[in-house]
Amino acid sequence: METDRRYPKTAVICNRKSGLEDAESAADSEAEFDSPETIEAITDVLRRHGVPAVILEADENLAENLKEKEIRFAFNLAEGKHGRDREAHVPGLLGLLNIPYMGSDAAVMGVTLDKELCKRLAGSCGIRVPKGIVVSPDDDLSARAEELTYPVILKPNAEGSGRGIFDRSIAKDAHEFTELLTACFREYRGKMLAEEYLPGREFTVGLLGNGPDIRVFRPMEICYHEPTEEDFYVYSYRIKKDFRKYVHYECPARISAEAEREMTDAARTLFTVLGCRDVSRIDFRMNGAGEPCFLELNPLPGLAPDYSDYPMAAESEGYSYDDIVFAVYLHALKRTEEKEA
Numbered sequence: 116m117e118t119d120r121r122y123p124k125t126a127v128i129c130n131r132k133s134g135l136e137d138a139e140s141a142a143d144s145e146a147e148f149d150s151p152e153t154i155e156a157i158t159d160v161l162r163r164h165g166v167p168a169v170i171l172e173a174d175e176n177l178a179e180n181l182k183e184k185e186i187r188f189a190f191n192l193a194e195g196k197h198g199r200d201r202e203a204h205v206p207g208l209l210g211l212l213n214i215p216y217m218g219s220d221a222a223v224m225g226v227t228l229d230k231e232l233c234k235r236l237a238g239s240c241g242i243r244v245p246k247g248i249v250v251s252p253d254d255d256l257s258a259r260a261e262e263l264t265y266p267v268i269l270k271p272n273a274e275g276s277g278r279g280i281f282d283r284s285i286a287k288d289a290h291e292f293t294e295l296l297t298a299c300f301r302e303y304r305g306k307m308l309a310e311e312y313l314p315g316r317e318f319t320v321g322l323l324g325n326g327p328d329i330r331v332f333r334p335m336e337i338c339y340h341e342p343t344e345e346d347f348y349v350y351s352y353r354i355k356k357d358f359r360k361y362v363h364y365e366c367p368a369r370i371s372a373e374a375e376r377e378m379t380d381a382a383r384t385l386f387t388v389l390g391c392r393d394v395s396r397i398d399f400r401m402n403g404a405g406e407p408c409f410l411e412l413n414p415l416p417g418l419a420p421d422y423s424d425y426p427m428a429a430e431s432e433g434y435s436y437d438d439i440v441f442a443v444y445l446h447a448l449k450r451t452e453e454k455e456a
Contacts, residue, residue, distance in 0.1 A: 118162075118165050118166070118167040119164070119165025119166070121165075122164075122165060122166040122167065122188075122448070123167075123187035123188040123448075124167045124169075124184070124185060124186055124187050124188070125161060125166050125167065125169075125186070125187070125188045125189065125190055125444075126168070126169055126170070126171045126180075126181060126184065126186040126188075126189045126190070127154060127157060127158045127161070127168055127169070127170045127171070127189075127190045127192065128171050128172075128173050128177070128189050128190070128191050128192060128193045128205055128216075129148075129149055129154050129170065129171075129172065129173060129192040129193055130148040130149065130172070130173050130192075130193050130194050130196065131148060131149060131150070131151050131154055131172065132148045132149065132150050132151070148194060149192055149417070149418075149419065150419065152419075153417075153418065153419040153420065153423075154170055154192070155170075156419075156420045156436075156440075157190070157192070157418055157440055158170055160436070160437050160440040160441055161190065161440070161441070161444060163437070164441050164444075166444065168190070169184055169186075171184070171186075173193035173195070173196075173204070173205050177205070177208065178208060178212065181209075181212060181214060182212075186214060187214065187215075188214065188215055188216065188217075188448065189205075189209055189214055189215070189216035189217065190216070190217045190444060190447075191205050191206065191209070191216045191217055191218045191415075192415070192418070194415065199225075199228065199229065199273045199305065200221075200224075200225050200228075201228075202224035202225070202227075202228050202415060203221035203222075203224040203225045204221075206218065206219070206220050206221040206224055207221040215447075215448075215451035215454075216447070216451075217393050217394075217443060217444060217447035217448075218392060218393055218394065218414065218415060218447070219389075219390070219391045219393070219395070219414040219415075220390070220392070222390070223389055223390055223391055223392070223414055224414060224415070226389060227389065227391075227411070227412045227413070227414050228273050228274075229272060229273050230270075230272050230273070230308050230411050231247065231249045231272055231308055233389075233411060233412055234247070234409065234411075236385075236388070236389065237381075237385055237409045237412075240381075240384050240385065240388055242381045242384065242385065242409050243402075243406060243407065243408045243409065244408055244409050245310050245311045245313055245400075245402070245408050245410070246264070246310070246311045247267070247308055247309055247310030247311060248262055248263065248308075248309050249272050249306050249307070249308055250296060250306065250307050250308075250309055251306050252300045252304065252306075256292070256293040256296055256297070257289070257293060259292075259309075260289035260292040260293055261289065263292065263309060263311075264311065265286060265287055265288050265289075265292075266285050266286060266311075266312040267285070267286050267292065267309045267310060267311055267312055268284055268285055268286075268309075268310050268311075268312045268347075268349065269284050269285075269286060269292075269295055269296060269299060269307055269308070269309055269310075270284065270307065270308050270310070271299075271303050271305055271306070271307055271308070272305065272306045272307060272308040273306070274303075274305075282344065282351070282353060283295060283298075283344065284344065284349055284351060285312060285344055285345070285347045285349065286309070292309065296309075312347065313400040313401060313403075313408055314402070314403050315400060315401025315402055315403065315405060316336060316368075316370075316400070316401045317336065317337045317348070317350060317398070317399070317400045317401075318334040318335060318336050318337070318368055318370075318378060318399045318400070318407070319334070319335050319337065319396055319397065319398050319399070319424050319428065320332060320333075320334050320335075320378055320379060320382040320396070320397045320398075320399065320428075321335075321394075321395070321396050321416070321424075321425050321428040321429060321432075322382060322386050322391070322394065322395045322396070322397070323393070323394055323429070323439075323442060323443065323446060324393070324446045325392055325393060325446060325449075325450045328446065329383065329386065329387070330432070331379045331382055331383050331386075332366075332428045332429065332431070332432050333366065333367035333368070333375065333379070333428075333431065333432070334366075334367065334368045334370065334375055334378050334379070334399070335364055335365065335366035335367070335368060335424065335427065335428040335431065336364065336365045336366070336368035336369070336370070337350055337362050337364060337424075338362060338363050338364065338365055339361065339362050340360075340362060340363070341361075343361060350362075355422075358422060364424075364427055366427065366428050366430075366431035367431060374401075374405070374407055377406075377407050378399050378407050381397075381399070381407070382397040385397060385409070386412075389412070389414075391412070391414050392414075392447070392450060393443055393446050393447040393450065394414075394416060394425070394443045394446075395412060395413060395414045395416065396412075396413045396416035396424060396425050396428075397409070397412045397413070398410040398411050398412075398413070418439075418440060418443075420436045425439075426439055426440075
């Protein structure tokens with residue numbers, strides 16, 4: 116494939132699934148990483164459009180490899196491997212090396228990975244959020260259990276892709292709360308979010324672009340075929356891995372104009388207030404009254420061609436897989452070139 120001189124030499128920076136389980140980590144420790152097939156699919160799209168693209172692993176040799184390969188732009192997909200700030204590692208490094216890149220900066224990555232912190236910011240913007248508390252391993256679990264109204268869903272406060280949401284994630288009373296959290300803390304060392312379980316429908320909203328060019332996709336609904344845990348519906352890592360068995364998607368979702376407007380307005384507001392760039396996906400779920408509540412914002416949405424939510428939502432907006440990957444790239448390139456002008 117011939118390269119186009121209009122495009123800078125670009126690194127697709129990633130964490131690839133190894134397929135190997137780490138005995139010292141949780142069984143879903145690579146849940147957020149991309150498969151080799153996904154990385155190749157994204158890189159192939161860029162190359163078909165004339166972008167001189169190479170793949171670089173986000174490991175301890177990344178800085179050296181960026182310099183050695185004379186990289187001038189990065190298509191960042193890296194989730195990071197360690198710590199609450201892991202998604203900020205690659206954007207921070209690229210900023211240090213003064214290499215422009217696709218995606219949000221380190222500050223946004225740090226805030227959005229912390230679910231409770233992001234919820235507080237959403238609430239300060241007048242966006243409806245579910246009630247919840249963050250629980251640490253050294254807390255008195257019996258005392259914390261009394262702060263909640265049940266049922267609640269338990270999930271790590273700083274994880275994504277359904278990681279840490281197990282086959283049992285719903286606590287129906289204080290006893291189950293302490294029992295499940297004890298098991299969670301054996302598996303994960305970080306803080307857990309205990310959040311009121313919202314019984315309503317579930318949606319995701321994709322965004323593309325920057326400034327006046329931001330495009331907010333119509334909501335896509337995650338439609339469950341049957342309950343996934345007793346009488347509850349949970350979009351866990353297990354469900355996402357085998358989604359065709361458990362869910363189907365409707366896009367655009369069949370909802371009222373008012374509900375659609377509330378979600379798309381909230382998505383645009385959060386994207387803008389937080390300073391997200393180029394691409395994001397924002398999740399909502401309805402409460403018992405049918406009112407949309409913000410769940411979380413993903414500034415690094417999956418781009419797998421066969422199962423990721425974002426490309427599926429983009430398809431209903433008229434984008435093929437090739438179209439949406441290259442559109443994300445072009446929006447990022449335009450933003451960085453305008454900044455330099």
